[in-house]
Amino acid sequence: MSNRFINILVPVVSIILGLIVGAIVMVFSGYDPIKAYIALWNGIFGSPYAMGETIRQISPYILAGLAVAFAFRTGLFNIGVEGQLIVGWFAAAYIGMAVELPAIIHLPLALLAAAVAGALWGLIPGILKARFGVHEVIVTIMMNYIALHTVNALIKSISGGSYKTEKIHETASLRSEFLSNLTDFSTLHYGILVALAMVIVMWFILEKTKTGFELKSVGFNDQASQYAGMNVKKNIVLSMLISGAFAGLGGAMEALGTFGNIVSRSAFTGIGFDGIAVALLGANTPLGVVFGASLFGSLTYGAGNMPNEAGVPIEIVSIVIALIILFVASGYIIRVVLSKMSKKKEAK
Template sequence: MWLGGYNSWSAYSALFHKVFGSSYDIGETIRTITPLLFTGLSVGFAFRAGLFNIGAEGQFMIGMTAATIVGVKLHGLPAIVHAPLALVVGALAGGLWGAIAGFLKSNRGVNEVISCIMLNWIALYLSNYLISSLVLEKGQQRSEMIQESASLSIGWLSKALDNARMDWGIFIGMICVALFYILLWRTKQGYELRAVGHNADAARVSGINVKGSMLKSMMISGIFAGLGGVFEVLGVFHYQVVTAASPGYGFDGIAVALLGGNHPIGILLGSVLFGALTYGSAGMNFTANVPTEIVRIVIGCIIFFVASHGLIQMFLKPRKPGRKPKKKGAVDGGSDLGLG
């Protein structure tokens, strides 16, 4: 910022003031964090199972679209039924969309990166088609408003935070953080998923159903991303826009998962950082006249330095203390034979 002729101290002061300056700003910062948390959990869960889920963007949109259709089309249901039904349908829709890539990977050997990229575009245009065909508001490029009974907003909390757009998403997200940890590190199924992620061939020899594990991991990953889309439409906007570009939360989730080391607690902290930077960038723009793109540069630098330790380890491999170089033809212990 200094090289660009901006006052960096004023810019960061404006960012912090934007994030913590009022109860409304705190609420809106939490709202910004929520979708990043869900997509970060989605990407991180797949990473732990040895899969690169670059399709969280499409799963997010499919979950959002399914929840919108249920929220608009079903009439006369009590809120205690309608809202949970829309949430479950949206989450399952995202999970099934992720399962497509998992099926192609496990049964046909299709690289999940390629299939997820294509499924992202299919999800975008399919969502636009469904909204335009089924629930489009006349004369508008958006859907009709969802039924009040399907809303997942929290009115009392919104009023307490000066009408910030608050919903149940952050609370469900915290539950998902706990479920992520419990499932992967405290259950037999989680052990199998992680074993497949470490070495699929060794897991197969050990009797683990590798194909089933890949499918399950992508479906669970898709459920996390689908939940992010559900709360975006049922808790924040209450309608869905027909758009030419996806919202981008799925791709930001990759950065959140990377920063968090694919651990649920790290992902939670990473989403807080990214959400605060994203929302606070508006304050930098309005108060210090700093372009909001600066924040994307900061985020890029964070990712670069987090990833750089791999490069450092690649070029700097310190020799273990006291270990002498082997003579030509000599055989080391079991560790070098893979028996350690």
């Protein structure tokens, strides 16, 4: 069994195990797992509207997954994607609301603002890591809370004490009447095209540029890279900068597409944290992230149909989703088991 085949098999086995154990939980809780999973399927693919909402949900997951995966590929663990996404969301919403420009300038400017805000939020832990050796996991976790409460304060400040900003101008919107009509008036928008474009950008940076080669080299072995003449500190900062930019664009999907503004929050969105599982499921590759994001986006939206159609409480639905994430995160164990099975088969 080749390593490439094992890489494909691991996430598939993880998902299947998660669904099986989730079914067992539902049986012991007195619910019909077959009806529940049919409801899940219908919630994802049951109508054009459901499909449109599912695809819309996938867009920020792709960008959050790219942010985590990019940092992983360069030897860093960016747990601050949630905070970077929130500041990107605010920046896009503010530019979309505060200025009036032609659409050809306004929309790109709002997207750029989100990317820059996310990048700057990622720059801080990058500098601390490169300059002082402070572990990026600790800093990025703390930066999430700072982002949440800082953005809440900014919303209150610019909206005259309100808990939400005004709606963005139409010239900064990603919304599409064509896509909405195509999917029975869902909130599907052009953000999915932006997300897929960023998949290509990440692939190009890592696989086709000298900078990408250096970033990956530092990730594999920073000491060897330094001996070879690479600037390790610069590459650490650059990695967090690019990772943060992807995350910031994830926030722009919500600001310019789904909601059209930003609202004060008492808790995190969860998208940035799910991005970790998305990246793991996708083996930290750009194409893999698309498949991982498709799974999580589908589960997030489709699971909402399980209580309505199958009568499964939302708590059980959350357990099922958590089990799938657990098995995805346990992919290393599954990989070891599959490798041992393969070696035993070859030995026979």
